[in-house]
Amino acid sequence: MYLLPAIDILGGKAVRLAKGDYNAVTVYNDDPVDQAFQFVDEGASWVHVVDLDGARSGLPENISIIETIIHDTGLKVEVGGGIRSLATVRRLADAGVSRIVLGTVLVTDPAFAKDALYEFGDLLSAGIDARDGEVAVSGWREGSGVNAFDLARQMSEAGFKHMVYTDISRDGMRTGVDAAAYVAMAEAFGHPVTASGGVANIADIEALAQVADSIEGVIAGRAVYEGNLSVAKGVAVCRAATGASC
Numbered sequence: 001m002y003l004l005p006a007i008d009i010l011g012g013k014a015v016r017l018a019k020g021d022y023n024a025v026t027v028y029n030d031d032p033v034d035q036a037f038q039f040v041d042e043g044a045s046w047v048h049v050v051d052l053d054g055a056r057s058g059l060p061e062n063i064s065i066i067e068t069i070i071h072d073t074g075l076k077v078e079v080g081g082g083i084r085s086l087a088t089v090r091r092l093a094d095a096g097v098s099r100i101v102l103g104t105v106l107v108t109d110p111a112f113a114k115d116a117l118y119e120f121g122d123l124l125s126a127g128i129d130a131r132d133g134e135v136a137v138s139g140w141r142e143g144s145g146v147n148a149f150d151l152a153r154q155m156s157e158a159g160f161k162h163m164v165y166t167d168i169s170r171d172g173m174r175t176g177v178d179a180a181a182y183v184a185m186a187e188a189f190g191h192p193v194t195a196s197g198g199v200a201n202i203a204d205i206e207a208l209a210q211v212a213d214s215i216e217g218v219i220a221g222r223a224v225y226e227g228n229l230s231v232a233k234g235v236a237v238c239r240a241a242t243g244a245s246c
Helices: 032-041 052-057 063-073 086-095 110-123 148-158 179-189 202-209 231-242
Strands: 002-010 013-018 021-029 046-051 076-080 099-102 124-131 134-137 142-147 163-167 193-196 215-220
Touching (some): 002 032, 002 052, 002 231, 013 032, 021 032, 086 099, 110 148, 134 148, 179 202, 202 215, 202 231, 215 231
Parallel strands (some): 002 046, 124 163, 193 215
Antiparallel strands (some): 002 013, 124 134
C-alpha cells in the first residue's frame, strides 16, 4: 500500500476538478514539475498524474511535462488521461512511466486494450471511474451504461493485475472514503485496487490501512493541496500498514 499524491494537468497547470467538472477548476500550481518536487521533499515515491486535456480530447497533450517529471524528480509516475493508442502507450513506456492507466478505451475500444495488455502487461492498470455504479467515460463527461463491478470482472479475466477505482461523486470533495466500496471492488477484480476519490485527511488513509489487503495504493489530491493531509504522514501510514516502501 502506497500513497500517490495527485497532479492533474490542465492547460499546463496543476489543478483539481470538483466531481470531474471541467467548469469547477482550482489551480494549485502553475508548474506541475515544481509540484512534483514538493511531493518528493515531503517523502513521496509515487505520484499519480492525469492529463486532463488528454482525457477530454482523446489525444495526449501533456506528455512533455510528464517526461520532465520522470526525468528530473526520480518519482515513480502513474499516468492516466487520453491514452487511446499504442503509440501513446509506447511513448509513455519509453519515458519511464511506472504505471499506465487505461480508462475510456476499456469500454469504447476493448480490442485496443487487449492489444496494449498483450504488449505491455504489468505496466498497465485498468482505470474504472464510476458514478452511482455506472462507468463514466470521456473525462467523466458521459455515462457508459456499463456496471463498474461487471467491468472489473471483465478486466480481471482479460489479464489486468492493477486497477485504479475512482468514486466520482466523492472525487475532489474531501467527503471521506468508503473503504467497504474498495473492498468490494477488489473482490470483484480479484486483486488489490488503488483507491481514488474523497480522501479528506489522515483518518481516511488509516481507514484504508485497516483493509490493506484490498488496497494497492491511495490517491490523494485536494486534501493534500489544501493542507488537510500531510504527504509525509500519509506515506508513513501506508508503510506501517504493509511494511513496504511507499
